[in-house]
Amino acid sequence: MAKMAASIVEHGEDAFRKLFKFYKRRNPPPDFSDVIDFSKGLRSDTVVSAKLDTAAVSDVEARRAGLRPVRDWRAFGLQGFPGFIFISNPFLPGSQPFWLRQCLKTYPQKPNICNLDMHMSATDTTDIWDKSADALRAPPSGKREPKTLLERLRWVTLGYHYDWNTKTYSASHYTPFPADLHMLSCHIAAVCGFPGFNAEAGILNYYRSDSSLGIHVDESELDHTQPLLSFSFGQSAIFLLGGPQREDPPTAMCMHSGDVMVMSGPSRLLYHAVPRIIPAPQGNPCQLALETQSPGLHQGGTQNLAQEESTVVGPVSREDWRVCSRYIESSRVNVTIRQVLGPGQSFPETLPSHQRTDASRTETYHDGSPDGKSRGQKRKNSSDSSDTVET
Ligand code: OGA
Ligand code: MN
Numbered sequence: 001m002a003k004m005a006a007s008i009v010e011h012g013e014d015a016f017r018k019l020f021k022f023y024k025r026r027n028p029p030p031d032f033s034d035v036i037d038f039s040k041g042l043r044s045d046t047v048v049s050a051k052l053d054t055a056a057v058s059d060v061e062a063r064r065a066g067l068r069p070v071r072d073w074r075a076f077g078l079q080g081f082p083g084f085i086f087i088s089n090p091f092l093p094g095s096q097p098f099w100l101r102q103c104l105k106t107y108p109q110k111p112n113i114c115n116l117d118m119h120m121s122a123t124d125t126t127d128i129w130d131k132s133a134d135a136l137r138a139p140p141s142g143k144r145e146p147k148t149l150l151e152r153l154r155w156v157t158l159g160y161h162y163d164w165n166t167k168t169y170s171a172s173h174y175t176p177f178p179a180d181l182h183m184l185s186c187h188i189a190a191v192c193g194f195p196g197f198n199a200e201a202g203i204l205n206y207y208r209s210d211s212s213l214g215i216h217v218d219e220s221e222l223d224h225t226q227p228l229l230s231f232s233f234g235q236s237a238i239f240l241l242g243g244p245q246r247e248d249p250p251t252a253m254c255m256h257s258g259d260v261m262v263m264s265g266p267s268r269l270l271y272h273a274v275p276r277i278i279p280a281p282q283g284n285p286c287q288l289a290l291e292t293q294s295p296g297l298h299q300g301g302t303q304n305l306a307q308e309e310s311t312v313v314g315p316v317s318r319e320d321w322r323v324c325s326r327y328i329e330s331s332r333v334n335v336t337i338r339q340v341l342g343p344g345q346s347f348p349e350t351l352p353s354h355q356r357t358d359a360s361r362t363e364t365y366h367d368g369s370p371d372g373k374s375r376g377q378k379r380k381n382s383s384d385s386s387d388t389v390e391t
Pocket of ligand 2: 216217218336
């Protein structure tokens, strides 16, 4: 019989690491029966429903961002994790393609920063989409083709650009945060009880089917009273949510396309990781493609939502959708949104590196950007594409 996750964590000093390895293992594949799947509702004893502020965002505001009316959202909490909120796909049918297209076509554009900038010139990393689209649209040739730039994308940073080496944000390393994503984030935060949230930094992670993201805490933001938001698109993933100590055994859950996760209050600084990408439950191509019949996808001349009202979520052309759908056949995109500064707060004077005292950061986040090419190796440098898994 396959070994259950629960039996793995009874003993041992680093329960998190053991479970990470358990879920990452390929051969034999792990038993997933302990993994919570919120899309199935209140099936587990530890899953409770979460209260949302349904009046915080009107139906019109929600629709403009591609979201269902808030009263229709299915939001969950987990016993023992106050401040953790899981919203099971609150997007309107047909609006995920817009957000996915933003993540693949728009947000990787300059002045935003991506992993490819670390070892390529600005001209080479301009128009990543345009340089990749034709190859991604073409039917597979059967031969081994060189990877497109889009397929080599591992992370993009927005707003206050996270510095993977110093693990800090700074005033001077800032470009305007995308207005559409700001609006989406503010709506989610407001509904979860944080009406004053300000989306100041974003990290997009691009996962292939063999990628993982190692065990870490997101603590570089200066204000931890504000939540961390996470949006997932494309293939599904196993997410591990642990405790405030690395030794605390984590809870495993599925993240599907469209799911939104909020880590706030006592859950804001918990250890977490993504040990494994798993196929989307609807198979291939995933749920997004099935949803594209209605408003998000351009319907040659049909009046659509974007034209009727001033929605932010506009149509995605068939051409663009072909690239997006091909990309997510084997990939997952995750967007995390952070408020970096509290009201009136500013960045401290930067100390010369030898005076920095925050040793924990250098151990925990381990560069964050996922890739699965050379597994078992810890990244030395955020620009390369070796694995991020801590061993
Ligand atoms: C992160 C993160 C989780 C995910 O980027 O800090 O934890 O689901 N991402 O990709
Ligand atoms: Mn994180």
